[in-house]
Amino acid sequence: MKSIRCSFWICAIFLFSSPAFSTEAPISDATLECLDCHVLLHPGIVAEWEKSRHAQSTPEAAVSVEGLSRKVSAESIPDALKMTAVGCAECHGLRPGAHKDRFEHNGYALHVVVSPKDCSVCHPVETDQFSKNLMSHAYANLAENALYQKLEHSILGKPAFKNDRIHQDVTDDGTREEACYYCHGTRLEMEGIETRETELAGKLEFPMIRGWPNQGVGRINLDGSKGSCSACHTRHAFSIETARKPYTCKECHMGPDVPAFKVYESSKHGNLFSSHQAAWNFQNVPWTIGKDFTAPSCAACHVSLLVNADGAVVSNRSHQMNDRLPWRLFGLIYAHPHPATPDITRIRNKDGLPLPTDFNGGFATAYLINEKERHRRKTAMQAVCLNCHGTTWVQGFWTRFENTLVRTNADIRTATQLMEAIWEEGLADGKENPFDEAVEKKWIDIWLFYANTIRFASAMGCGGDYAVFADGRYMMARSLADLADEWRLRKGLPIAP
Numbered sequence: 001m002k003s004i005r006c007s008f009w010i011c012a013i014f015l016f017s018s019p020a021f022s023t024e025a026p027i028s029d030a031t032l033e034c035l036d037c038h039v040l041l042h043p044g045i046v047a048e049w050e051k052s053r054h055a056q057s058t059p060e061a062a063v064s065v066e067g068l069s070r071k072v073s074a075e076s077i078p079d080a081l082k083m084t085a086v087g088c089a090e091c092h093g094l095r096p097g098a099h100k101d102r103f104e105h106n107g108y109a110l111h112v113v114v115s116p117k118d119c120s121v122c123h124p125v126e127t128d129q130f131s132k133n134l135m136s137h138a139y140a141n142l143a144e145n146a147l148y149q150k151l152e153h154s155i156l157g158k159p160a161f162k163n164d165r166i167h168q169d170v171t172d173d174g175t176r177e178e179a180c181y182y183c184h185g186t187r188l189e190m191e192g193i194e195t196r197e198t199e200l201a202g203k204l205e206f207p208m209i210r211g212w213p214n215q216g217v218g219r220i221n222l223d224g225s226k227g228s229c230s231a232c233h234t235r236h237a238f239s240i241e242t243a244r245k246p247y248t249c250k251e252c253h254m255g256p257d258v259p260a261f262k263v264y265e266s267s268k269h270g271n272l273f274s275s276h277q278a279a280w281n282f283q284n285v286p287w288t289i290g291k292d293f294t295a296p297s298c299a300a301c302h303v304s305l306l307v308n309a310d311g312a313v314v315s316n317r318s319h320q321m322n323d324r325l326p327w328r329l330f331g332l333i334y335a336h337p338h339p340a341t342p343d344i345t346r347i348r349n350k351d352g353l354p355l356p357t358d359f360n361g362g363f364a365t366a367y368l369i370n371e372k373e374r375h376r377r378k379t380a381m382q383a384v385c386l387n388c389h390g391t392t393w394v395q396g397f398w399t400r401f402e403n404t405l406v407r408t409n410a411d412i413r414t415a416t417q418l419m420e421a422i423w424e425e426g427l428a429d430g431k432e433n434p435f436d437e438a439v440e441k442k443w444i445d446i447w448l449f450y451a452n453t454i455r456f457a458s459a460m461g462c463g464g465d466y467a468v469f470a471d472g473r474y475m476m477a478r479s480l481a482d483l484a485d486e487w488r489l490r491k492g493l494p495i496a497p
Contacts, residue, residue: 021046023055023085030108031087037200038088049236054086059122068286068305068313071240073125081121094118100190100222101207112207113188115221119229129319136227137342138184138218144345145354151444152180154436168436177211183252185216185228217252241282244299246273253298256449256471258330260298263456263463269295270463289314289387301384314383324381326374327405329455333416333447334361334409337368338377359420361413397461404458408451411476418483419443427490439490442483450476 021027021035039046049055053062053071060082062072081090092110095118096102099111116136120127130136142148156175157168177186191208198204211219215228215235232243242248250261264270272295281292286305293300300306302324305317315324322328328338334357339347347367349358356364369377378398385394419440423430428437435444450471457467466472485495 025085028084030089034088052237098223115225117225126319135217151435185219186211186214187220249298266463326377415446
């Protein structure tokens with residue numbers, strides 16, 4: 001019965017005319033073969049692709065566009081790709097020799113994982129910019145930092161109650177891959193080829209990939225490249241609109257450790273976005289301030305090519321993400337100037353630890369951007385702000401923001417002094433793992449959650465109560481008091497002075 005059903009479907013596909021795909025560009029024969037089956041198997045994917053720019057234009061037409069509206073940064077396109085839509089075969093059949101997950105599929109050499117190196121055939125500038133981004137190194141920056149691994153282990157480790165204490169064993173890959181490495185990206189590895197019985201075509205072979213599926217920003221791909229363009233340009237529409245809306249950033253920047261979205265959503269900017277986004281144009285390139293949108297999204301501040309009403313460039317398009325950011329708000333354990341290179345595994349503070357700051361709050365300056373570069377990035381960010389705000393407003397906002405950095409770092413220093421006293425007196429074991437005991441987690445809460453929330457609220461034009469009671473200053477003050485009480489209790493001192 002099963003073979004009869006399969007034969008029926010195969011006949012239905014190949015004897016009747018193919019579906020009419022609504023694309024303006026001609027489709028290659030190879031992609032048409034893909035679509036003939038996958039329009040039945042994966043209609044959602046095909047429908048998304050049909051709406052994409054890839055389906056509606058050829059690379060040759062995209063390259064011919066002049067001026068700021070050009071979306072393809074390659075100067076020339078390989079002849080084999082010029083004249084047809086960018087479809088299934090064009091992406092999944094590109095550079096087959098470079099991909100370890102290459103497999104034979106209905107007469108074609110294909111690969112499952114499309115990497116930034118594939119995208120760079122048409123988008124080399126964007127790919128190069130992204131490679132200079134901390135995100136592109138997110139896997140190694142976590143997995144290859146021994147200190148961060150201790151923090152990860154204290155969160156993901158398998159708990160077991162032994163000898164009157166909680167001990168944490170090594171976690172499983174599934175937990176790691178849907179936790180920290182969902183956003184940071186996994187390391188993909190080929191495990192072999194599997195033969196499966198399919199509904200339409202009988203037995204077919206498919207690659208088995210460890211760490212897949214994943215669209216993390218620092219994913220290590222099977223061609224050796226780093227990153228995933230589809231983290232922001234979601235498959236298979238690869239929409240500029242999707243990448244420009246803050247919901248895409250929310251996927252990884254929700255908090256409480258990186259609370260960018262929840263703070264933005266509660267800010268005046270987020271309020272304006274929620275109220276008026278239906279009237280905005282998220283497709284235009286370049287993006288015109290005041291015409292296409294009237295309040296910033298994440299992309300407006302950090303990524304997009306922006307012009308004013310006269311068409312003059314306000315900010316160039318950048319996939320580096322941090323080249324308008326002088327300060328890294330994510331405290332490790334203090335806010336600090338941005339790292340000079342995206343590979344932060346090489347950073348060492350004065351104590352030899354792989355941290356951008358030492359426990360006293362000093363910066364590992366040799367590994368961080370200098371004052372001149374910080375000024376350049378600050379000016380680049382303020383150029384965006386000045387299109388909606390006066391100079392006095394922008395300068396006053398920035399003064400307040402930098403005061404917040406100084407103040408939160410000072411508060412963290414007080415908490416760290418307490419934590420160091422607890423370690424020095426043997427009231428907690430900070431040598432084996434400084435992150436796994438309950439008292440250490442009170443300290444972590446202060447710099448990983450509450451200080452970060454305060455900084456993001458300040459950086460993003462305030463986020464209502466996030467600066468105070470909603471994971472803000474109140475929670476930091478309470479945790480600091482808890483930490484002090486814990487120290488006194490462990491020393492056997494009375495709580496009351």
